Amino acid sequence: MGRKAAKKTAKTAKKAPRRAWRIPLRRWLVRGILVILGLLALLIASFSVLPVPVTPYQLSESRRLGGIEQEWVPVQYISPVMLRSVVAAEDANYCEHWGFDIAALRTAIAGGAQRGGSTISQQTVKNVFLWQGRSWPRKALEALLTPVIELTWSKRRILEVYLNVIEFGEGIFGIQAASQHYFGLDAADLGPVQAARLSAILPDPKSRSADQPSSFVRRRAAQIRDGAATIQRDGRASCFEE
Numbered sequence: 001m002g003r004k005a006a007k008k009t010a011k012t013a014k015k016a017p018r019r020a021w022r023i024p025l026r027r028w029l030v031r032g033i034l035v036i037l038g039l040l041a042l043l044i045a046s047f048s049v050l051p052v053p054v055t056p057y058q059l060s061e062s063r064r065l066g067g068i069e070q071e072w073v074p075v076q077y078i079s080p081v082m083l084r085s086v087v088a089a090e091d092a093n094y095c096e097h098w099g100f101d102i103a104a105l106r107t108a109i110a111g112g113a114q115r116g117g118s119t120i121s122q123q124t125v126k127n128v129f130l131w132q133g134r135s136w137p138r139k140a141l142e143a144l145l146t147p148v149i150e151l152t153w154s155k156r157r158i159l160e161v162y163l164n165v166i167e168f169g170e171g172i173f174g175i176q177a178a179s180q181h182y183f184g185l186d187a188a189d190l191g192p193v194q195a196a197r198l199s200a201i202l203p204d205p206k207s208r209s210a211d212q213p214s215s216f217v218r219r220r221a222a223q224i225r226d227g228a229a230t231i232q233r234d235g236r237a238s239c240f241e242e
Contacts, residue, residue, distance in 0.1 A: 088227030
């Protein structure tokens with residue numbers, strides 16, 4: 001055997017072990033991805049009918065604070081004006097899009113809005129399945145899961161889950177805990193003023209108060225009250241109202 005042939009044989013022998021461990025590694029990666037996707041599919045299907053027991057952010061805050069206030073309440077026990085108020089505040093075209101409000105996103109980008117035009121559906125996906133922050137991996141997963149949620153859950157169900165997991169103040173999660181904390185009321189008993197104030201604090205719940213509102217929160221709540229009445233009149237609340 002010549003020198004060239006011997007060198008070629010030696011190189012091939014060195015590459016063989018590398019190929020040997022790369023193939024199993026790829027298989028395990030593929031299997032791992034499939035397992036994760038399967039678990040997500042199972043959770044999405046389960047949460048279409050079952051209460052969400054806890055979210056990643058709630059777990060994190062519970063560890064940090066030593067506990068949180070949270071109580072799940074079915075959507076039929078949430079005041080209808082609360083449903084309309086939060087939609088008016090966070091996603092006025094909620095009934096008209098399939099998870100992404102492109103017009104609102106363009107407006108947010110043009111105006112430099114901090115919230116980035118996220119819909120209620122996107123926020124629900126982030127809060128239930130993902131982590132907080134603005135990283136690209138999280139945004140990519142959010143973009144992938146949002147259409148799945150829209151196809152699997154009804155608009156009323158998405159709103160029900162959203163209102164039960166969203167943060168209303170430090171350690172206060174869900175509309176029932178928020179109603180009790182700020183007003184001493186059940187979620188079913190909220191009126192237009194209380195619903196508007198609770199919706200007004202959502203973009204920054206740790207620095208805004210619903211029961212001791214600043215002048216800004218009062219102004220914003222007044223806008224939300226008008227918006228809630230408007231979407232009721234023009235039919236933009238039809239997808240989540242009975």
